Amino acid sequence: MSRSLRRGALAATAIVFSIAALSACGAGNDAQTLEVRPDNAAVTVEDIKVQNAVVITQPGLTTAGPAVVSAMVFNNGSTQQTLDAITLPGSAATVKLKAAEGAGPITIPAGGSVLLGGEGNASAVIENGHEAVKDGDSQPVVFKLSQTGAVALNAFVVPATSYFKEYGPSELPKPPVTAPTGTPSGTPSGTPSGTPSGSPSGEPSGEASHAAGH
Template sequence: MSRSLRRGALAATAIVFSIASLSACGAGNDAQTLGVKPDTDTVAVDGVKIQNALVITQPKAGEGPAVVSATIFNSGREEQTIDSITLPGTKATVKLTPATGADAVTVPAGGSVILGGKDNASAVVENGSEAGRVGDFQEIVFKLSETGDVKMEALVVPAKSYFSEFGPTEVPQPTAPQPGASGSPATGASKPGKPGEPADDPAKGASTAPSDAASASSSASHGAGH
């Protein structure tokens, strides 16, 4: 196991309980999140503190989006917005989406905001293959409206176990075609006959009508002549 993978495994174990605690916390001046002690590296710039940052990939190796999950605290007197998140050294594009009903991803004054998880703001790495390898650390830059850039390293983990609630939506796998879904003959199509027998003719039976009409016309003409 590589050094980065060993380090990643230890860090992943350490942050599990911290994430579980944060998912149950709210935002505000007396939010429980303000009293949570982080189990991972914490980065603080001015009045902004970021902890439990993760890059969470698909639960199974393959294509699909990843997400950035983190908790951002603001001890200042003014609210701030998270304007962008970037992953230096990659071509990844991170799409920020506010929580339902919000206009922006805002960190309230004296409060916090959680990225990832149900009903929270999200940061989706649309080209997830650029998010890094599981077990490694990826540099992340959070750009806030007042503080500016806040840099830190985040562990890359798959959306399994405790991380599944904060991870990306799993990419649906293609389903196998159902028997008879294609290639079956259309209803009413003519059936081939057995060897030595003529095939069924859809027009059979219709051809007698013109002949009968001609006979009737001939009889009528003969009668008129007498």
């Protein structure tokens, strides 16, 4: 075998071994890490890390209703912080924050995290979301923490479908209620007037009266 052919065979063998090794790694316990997942925004400022931030709108493109900001907020510091506000620069949107327990501020414990969005979690509702954001855009979002201050990033705007459905707005529009058509309107008017007339009066006539005379 010529020297050039031997080089080609060795190169092909190396490629085969490389592919086999990668396949073995993918089939192991970490195979799920190779799954395709949404590539969402993340940023770290001092002790605060915001990960998987998205703005989720109503499932229909033309459906009016609130939107939400969904994200995981980590606190890697030694003291707790509160999430005081979320703003959307460039829009007139108002974001209403609500803790998971329903009262008080959203607190991120020291060394812990808080999930925004989804049933039973804290929420950040954009009250006029349909007017403020549009699906497919990259929306600037600023998280304001009690100690760290402003943490800004750009989040994708997506509809509440597929993967994002369970983290989307909990207030979905209801179909309009329409009154049934073709039913009688109003109630019958007027009541029967008067009483039956022509009641028997006087004495029987004809044969009946003659018979009575006998």
